[in-house]
Amino acid sequence: MADNDLPSGDLDRRRFLHLAGLGAAAIGGSSILSACGGLKGSGSSSSDVLKIGLVSPQTGPLASFASSDSFIVKNIQDALRNGFSAGGKKRKIEIVVKDTQSNSTRATEVTKQLISDEKVDLVVASGTPDTTNPVADQCEASGVPNVTTIAPWEAWFHGRGGTSGEGFTYTTLFFLGMEQFADCFFPMWEQVGATSKDVAALWPDDTDANAFREGLGEMMRQEGYNPVDGGKYQDGSTDFSAQIAKFKKSQAELFTCTPIPPDFQAYWKQAAQQNFRPKLATVAKVMLFPAEAEALGQLSNNIATDVWWSPSHPYESSIDGTTATQLADAFAAETGNQWTQALGSVYSLFEIAVEALKKADDPKDKDDVAEKLRTMNYSGISGPLDFTDGPEPGVAIQHPVGGQWRPGKKFDWDVVIVENSPNPDVPLGGDVEPTFA
């Protein structure tokens, strides 16, 4: 936990102060927290050192999104140990990591600290709109170049009041949007051969799910599918009998959802108890991480989800040529954990940051670097990303393929790519199989 200023030690004192600050904030104290950021000692202020700040949810409910962060930071620092040349000079890189504690207010605060205390040259952030939006807003306001990922672009762009066609000056994002979910899910629905066009949809009443209800729901109707909406229940619900009864009544054979992970676990088990067994389940927002598949056990078999990055994606690092497979293997060897999709995404954040700093005439000139970010068009471990060609300026689109969770060889559960029409570069690992035959 705690804000890891990776180049320096001295964790105990900071951890203590951090906890103390947390307690104070939680009972209404508040501003003690901002003092904690000032405890950094190390770091050179020389212009030869370029500082990148990483903001991510290392603790709290969103922590799964950041589980590969420290591995990646170390990996990037090793790869760039000898520095690189930017703006006609040899530059070293320093990475400062900040934890949002899965809280958007805290995300704003730590971004402020990075900008005013650490004087970072660029900020990267990842892990749901709760992280990306406050960080981007702060960077935009302070004029610091910023790139974020793992937040649907609509939530990032419209959620921050972006003007269509103009976009933002300092902030950019790469990820996917509603259209990409449709491109990924619909072909799988076709392939599984459902006799009914009804699609049971478990969409709670939160920003993500409401975007699906309006966006994906509309696209479904255009393609002749009929969403059977289970209703806008509250996140954190413990009982899904009403939704399951409705789905059973509709006799829908297809199922899609955008719940929070613990709700999905409860729902999916309850659906099994009450005998709603859809022919194919294509889920979003959940089953992104192997731990979730392990937690569901046998019930994970052949649940389909969107896969924007996997070790079988045929891409390599723009920093040192590491392939996606090598990166996943190195992660497994070093941490003992299975790869997650966030591994590729967070890695790409640093690729893009380094790329922009290299391309700029003066990497210390924030306007110059921001301009390079907005016009970035490069290929790295997440594949080709073009920030000039997205649905809005400063947005690069990834095209997820369809994958299904199946018993794996190295780990208990692994994603097998079963539908690659959105991105034919990714090799298929198998065919679409029914979730429940």
Added chain:
Amino acid sequence: MDLLNAVLQGLLLGGLYALFATGLSIMFGVMRIVNLAHGDLAVVASFLALALVTNTFLPLWAVVLVAIPIFSVLGYALQRTLIQRSLGAGPLATLLVTFGLSIVLQNVLLESFSADTRTLEAGSFATSAIELNDTISLSYIGLFGLVAAVVTIVAIQLFVSRTRTGRMMRAASDDPETASVVGASPAHIYGIATAIAFATVALAGLIFSMRSSFDPSIGPSRLLFAFEAVVIGGLGSLWGTLLGGLALGLTQSVVSHYDPASAVLAGHLVFLAVLAFRPQGLIPARAV
């Protein structure tokens, strides 16, 4: 038929709420403590069970039988070392101690087990049900939760009304000074009450974890429903807690049948209505 299903599912859910709220109710009834770490303790119990399942060859039912007494002992120890010290310093101190405990537990769990979503793999017990007909199926785990709630609450009631320790518990709760004059040791009695509370919170936590999943940060969100069940039923009354849990589960489930968007809100409104019009709760008695 659909409505009947909603009612039955609501009772199953309510049973689990009641079981989960029992520990909160006991600690309030005996020591006047609102234990803010209650939800986190349930999560700790789940991680304890998970560690036992992964590191021993015990089957899950045996782990449940082992984890509950371990947790009881832990409860006794925690009361004697931590909570007892704060009791003398007034209600705010205990509130702060349990609040601090909640934060410490969440972060210790995060450090030692990571943020991953876990579950207690109960196999077909967690996924099968008694199918009465096409629309109604009563899950085994739901039935187990309801039965466990009723049995636990009846057992604790018998314990406090029929046994010597139980009577001392009531005495210590009424007036600790006088109770100690006549030979009861309030600290020890409080320890026993905490041990019982911890046993129930462990059982409820384990059932929650088999039914759904858990991670280090999920505790506080579960605390809310337990807290509401206690208040709806009447602070300090165990029968009230049972009734409060059932009322909350029933409200959520039946409202959800008509409008899923209002289900949780309806539960909160019942809670608010009780606070406003019947602040003593449905059964305004003393637990012990």
